[in-house]
Amino acid sequence: RAKRHGKSQSSTFDKTMRQEALNTLRTQMQLREAIVRQQFEVYYQPIVSLASSKLTGFEALVRWNHPKRGIIGPIEFIALAEETGLIVPIGQFVLKQACTQMAAWHAKYDEAKDVSISVNLSGHQLNSPTLVAEIEAVLAETALPPSAVKLELTESTLIDDPTSAQRILKRLRDRGIQLYIDDFGTGYSSLSYLHRFAIDGLKIDKSFVDMVGRDDRKAAIVPSIVGLAHNLGVGVVAEGVETRDQAQTLALLDCAEAQGYLYSRPVPQDQAAKLIERKILG
Numbered sequence: 001r002a003k004r005h006g007k008s009q010s011s012t013f014d015k016t017m018r019q020e021a022l023n024t025l026r027t028q029m030q031l032r033e034a035i036v037r038q039q040f041e042v043y044y045q046p047i048v049s050l051a052s053s054k055l056t057g058f059e060a061l062v063r064w065n066h067p068k069r070g071i072i073g074p075i076e077f078i079a080l081a082e083e084t085g086l087i088v089p090i091g092q093f094v095l096k097q098a099c100t101q102m103a104a105w106h107a108k109y110d111e112a113k114d115v116s117i118s119v120n121l122s123g124h125q126l127n128s129p130t131l132v133a134e135i136e137a138v139l140a141e142t143a144l145p146p147s148a149v150k151l152e153l154t155e156s157t158l159i160d161d162p163t164s165a166q167r168i169l170k171r172l173r174d175r176g177i178q179l180y181i182d183d184f185g186t187g188y189s190s191l192s193y194l195h196r197f198a199i200d201g202l203k204i205d206k207s208f209v210d211m212v213g214r215d216d217r218k219a220a221i222v223p224s225i226v227g228l229a230h231n232l233g234v235g236v237v238a239e240g241v242e243t244r245d246q247a248q249t250l251a252l253l254d255c256a257e258a259q260g261y262l263y264s265r266p267v268p269q270d271q272a273a274k275l276i277e278r279k280i281l282g
């Protein structure tokens with residue numbers, strides 16, 4: 001039986017493989033073009049204090065404004081951008097754009113004085129020898145205080161090359177830039193890196209936050225991470241908060257900050273400005 005179907009199956013398989021390879025290649029070419037044509041945009045998702053519901057910051061999240069397909073989210077292109085190294089110029093753009101925008105908001109709104117900007121940093125960027133100089137240049141150009149900038153790194157990024165990462169992160173932190181671990185709890189985290197890297201906070205991954213008020217076993221992880229952050233004396237942000245119940249439970253646990261659709265989806269800069277004017281979200 002295997003023999004009878006063998007041929008047609010394998011040619012269908014080849015066809016699918018070829019189609020996929022072609023798609024990847026096409027997207028890769030389009031990504032390169034998108035960089036040249038400046039088709040990337042930064043969206044902003046608010047982060048709030050759970051105690052007061054006040055806006056404390058925004059996370060900058062990249063979007064690809066494709067001429068034919070419209071706004072495309074990062075799940076569709078970040079992995080490819082990472083593989084090809086194109087994440088370096090894309091990330092550079094996001095950093096510069098987000099810091100420039102935040103500096104403009106600081107200048108325009110009194111209520112934005114303590115609002116920070118969080119930017120995701122990929123492993124490629126961390127390995128780039130010009131990273132520190134680029135960040136210095138952006139800070140100098142925008143006059144944004146370094147303490148208003150938070151860089152988000154995943155556990156895997158840190159573990160890839162711990163010695164080099166440690167050195168670069170120390171330089172950034174010495175400048176006053178804050179460092180947060182993104183998607184905390186999902187990586188192959190050996191907790192030992194937490195004391196090797198001087199960090200300023202943890203972001204609890206949405207998959208754990210989702211279980212709050214639902215799956216008790218998994219939900220037990222959330223208080224543990226909050227407690228860990230407290231014991232380390234670092235900040236803690238819950239990601240992907242969608243319900244009032246979750247926010248309430250997290251507030252009772254003394255989780256400092258939250259981010260999620262309950263407050264707002266990531267929005268373009270004009271809508272983000274409106275959120276600054278509103279001050280209290282949720």
Ligand code: C2E
Pocket residue numbers: 045060061062073074075078087090091094120121122152182183206239240241242259260261262266
């Ligand atoms: P992340 O850094 O963990 O960002 C949070 C993601 O969770 C965002 O997805 C955000 O829209 C989503 N999110 C926040 N709250 C909720 C919620 O309540 N419900 C649901 N369902 N989702 C929520 P987004 O914008 O699609 O970004 C996905 C990932 O792409 C980011 O995860 C980050 O890893 C990566 N990414 C985005 N922008 C950049 C960038 O500029 N540079 C790099 N290196 N990576 C980026």
Ligand code: MG
Pocket residue numbers: 059120152182
């Ligand atoms: Mg992030």
Ligand code: MG
Pocket residue numbers: 182183203205239
């Ligand atoms: Mg995250």
Ligand code: MG
Pocket residue numbers: 183
């Ligand atoms: Mg993520």
